[in-house]
Amino acid sequence: MAIEQTMPAMSPTMTEGTIVSWKVKKGDTVKSGQVMAEIQTDKAVVEWECLDAGIVAEILIPVNTLAKVNQVAAIFTKKAGEDITEALAAAKKKNAELEGGDAPVKSEESANESEKVATVATSETKGKRTEEPQATPTPAPAASSSTSASTGAKPLPRGRRVSPVAARVAAQHALDLSQITGTGPDGRIIRRDVDAALKAGTAKANGGGGSSKPAAPKLKVLRADGTAETKVAMSNMRQIIGKRLHEAKSTIPHFYVTESIDAGALVALREQVNLLDGVKVTVNDFLVRASALALRAHPKVNATFHGTSIKQYDSADISVAVAIPDGLITPIVKGAHAKSVRQIGDEVRSLAKKAVDGKLQPAEFQGGSFTISNLGMFGISEFVAIINPPQVAILAVAGIKDEPVVRGGAVVAGKVLRVTLSADHRAVDGADAAAFLKTLRELLENPATLLV
Numbered sequence: 001m002a003i004e005q006t007m008p009a010m011s012p013t014m015t016e017g018t019i020v021s022w023k024v025k026k027g028d029t030v031k032s033g034q035v036m037a038e039i040q041t042d043k044a045v046v047e048w049e050c051l052d053a054g055i056v057a058e059i060l061i062p063v064n065t066l067a068k069v070n071q072v073a074a075i076f077t078k079k080a081g082e083d084i085t086e087a088l089a090a091a092k093k094k095n096a097e098l099e100g101g102d103a104p105v106k107s108e109e110s111a112n113e114s115e116k117v118a119t120v121a122t123s124e125t126k127g128k129r130t131e132e133p134q135a136t137p138t139p140a141p142a143a144s145s146s147t148s149a150s151t152g153a154k155p156l157p158r159g160r161r162v163s164p165v166a167a168r169v170a171a172q173h174a175l176d177l178s179q180i181t182g183t184g185p186d187g188r189i190i191r192r193d194v195d196a197a198l199k200a201g202t203a204k205a206n207g208g209g210g211s212s213k214p215a216a217p218k219l220k221v222l223r224a225d226g227t228a229e230t231k232v233a234m235s236n237m238r239q240i241i242g243k244r245l246h247e248a249k250s251t252i253p254h255f256y257v258t259e260s261i262d263a264g265a266l267v268a269l270r271e272q273v274n275l276l277d278g279v280k281v282t283v284n285d286f287l288v289r290a291s292a293l294a295l296r297a298h299p300k301v302n303a304t305f306h307g308t309s310i311k312q313y314d315s316a317d318i319s320v321a322v323a324i325p326d327g328l329i330t331p332i333v334k335g336a337h338a339k340s341v342r343q344i345g346d347e348v349r350s351l352a353k354k355a356v357d358g359k360l361q362p363a364e365f366q367g368g369s370f371t372i373s374n375l376g377m378f379g380i381s382e383f384v385a386i387i388n389p390p391q392v393a394i395l396a397v398a399g400i401k402d403e404p405v406v407r408g409g410a411v412v413a414g415k416v417l418r419v420t421l422s423a424d425h426r427a428v429d430g431a432d433a434a435a436f437l438k439t440l441r442e443l444l445e446n447p448a449t450l451l452v
Contacts, residue, residue: 002087003052003076007061009069010039010046011366016068017041018236019061028056030076037073040236044329044360052076057084060091066236071095162189169194170203179203241328248389253425256384259437261444262407263400263417269447273341283417284320284374285345287397289450290443292316292336295370298436300428301421302369304390310427319368319388322352329355330388332368341450372397382418392427393436396420417444 007017018040024030030050037048054076061073072091075084162170162177166189170177173194180197182189197203234242266286273281295302295316303312316337319330331351333344354360373385374397385396398418405414419440423433443449 001078002057002082002084003054003078004072004087004091005036005050005052005074005076007039007067007069007071007073008048010041010048011362014041014069015240016066016236018066019063019073020045021063022059024056026056026059027080030054030056044355044362044365046362054078055080057082058088060088060095067095068098071098161187163191166191166194169198173198175203177203244389245386248386252387252389254384254387254422255425255430255433256420256422257430257433257437258382258418258420259441261417261419261441262405263415263444264405266417266444266447267400267415269451273451279342281341281345283376283400284372284397285341285348286444286447286450287372287374287395287419288318288320288333288336288344288348289339289341290440290447291370291372291395292318292333292339293443293450294436294439296337297439298432300432301393301423301436303392303427304369305392305424305427306390310392313369315369317367317369319365319371319391320348320351321371321373321385322355328373329360329365330368330371331355331360331365371395376400376417382420384420385422387422387424392424393433394422396422 009015010017019037020040021038022036023038024034024036030036030053032050032053034050035047036050038045039048055078056074057077058075059073060075061067061071067073072095075087075091077084161184162182163184167177169175169191170180175194175197177189180189180193180203181187183193184190263283266283270281270283270286273279293316295318296314299312299314302316303310315335317332317334318336319332321328321330331348331354333339333347333351336344339347351360351364354364368388369391371385371388371391371394373394375383376397376399379399379401381401382398383396385394387394396419398420400415400417403414403416404411405416406412407414419437421433421437
């Protein structure tokens with residue numbers, strides 16, 4: 001008896017995915033609940049657990065191949081040696097129909113994978129997982145990447161592969177990657193290989209006598225003329241993000257409300273809190289806490305839109321946009337209104353680390369009632385963000401600027417933070433958005449209230 005193993009929908013928005021690794025091979029006996037593959041969805045790398053036990057008779061979708069949901073990825077049998085000729089032909093026909101006439105083929109990006117220099121801002125997972133976008137420690141909706149050569153590590157010979165986390169650590173410690181033997185899939189150098197080289201004191205790019213401290217960054221704003229044009233294939237995640245954002249911007253009637261906040265007291269309070277031994281909180285942690293309290297006071301903003309109905313939430317489950325090379329991912333701080341600033345900070349950092357390690361579970365980044373996108377670390381004055389449907393609002397947070405402010409009728413030196421709320425006019429009116437930002441401003445300008 002042949003059993004089709006079809007590409008599952010690992011998230012509500014997933015229509016296609018990439019098999020980044022198979023954990024089983026032809027001839028293996030697989031138990032129900034066993035992880036048999038890892039799939040790159042539009043959000044993250046997710047483990048695919050087998051529902052039907054059996055023997056792997058054929059794998060139809062190879063590694064690094066983009067396939068649509070419900071295409072047959074593998075065929076199992078109940079007994080070894082069973083004839084699967086008919087089942088195999090039917091599966092190939094089904095795959096071709098779902099693909100629109102062509103069977104799944106490797107994307108241009110996948111085909112060139114072995115010749116690409118791994119970037120610093122792509123992560124490894126579980127020591128063996130195929131590359132997963134790395135989240136930056138500080139939430140933000142965008143990030144840039146650089147090659148290991150640009151950060152100090154000696155580049156690998158053409159054809160060899162390295163996980164970007166390993167490349168980043170090697171660059172920080174001036175290690176020669178060509179002297180490190182990879183133990184990851186297909187000989188890829190991963191974090192544990194670099195850690196082993198560090199412990200052994202080998203693979204120093206300068207022969208072992210140099211400092212492991214990375215060189216100070218230099219501004220590189222000029223480049224030589226004559227650089228060849230390059231064509232970069234879009235990853236599955238980048239394509240899907242583009243599609244979702246296009247749909248959101250095209251179909252949601254966005255409007256924007258900006259508020260300027262006197263952040264002097266907020267900055268001072270944060271500095272005082274961080275004087276406590278073992279405590280480290282960021283401005284973003286205060287923003288999440290303040291937004292959660294404001295959302296509870298203004299439930300029309302703490303909502304999702306569903307065509308003919310609007311669902312308002314009691315709990316403030318805040319999605320925090322975290323930058324990754326191909327886009328962003330939004331892990332969720334659930335029940336943020338009931339958590340302290342310190343708890344929120346610890347949770348955000350834990351979720352960011354999970355994103356780096358590729359261990360975010362779908363429940364940790366799917367859903368949410370509101371999103372915060374923070375570009376403050378780049379020092380920009382203000383920006384607007386695109387709503388993450390079905391949510392009805394997103395808060396864009398800029399940097400804190402030294403600007404004159406009026407206090408007690410006098411102009412004095414101060415610190416100003418600008419935030420912009422993008423709202424869905426189908427669910428939120430201008431007065432609702434303004435009232436929410438007014439409450440948010442009052443909380444942030446009196447930050448001691450956030451510690452209660």
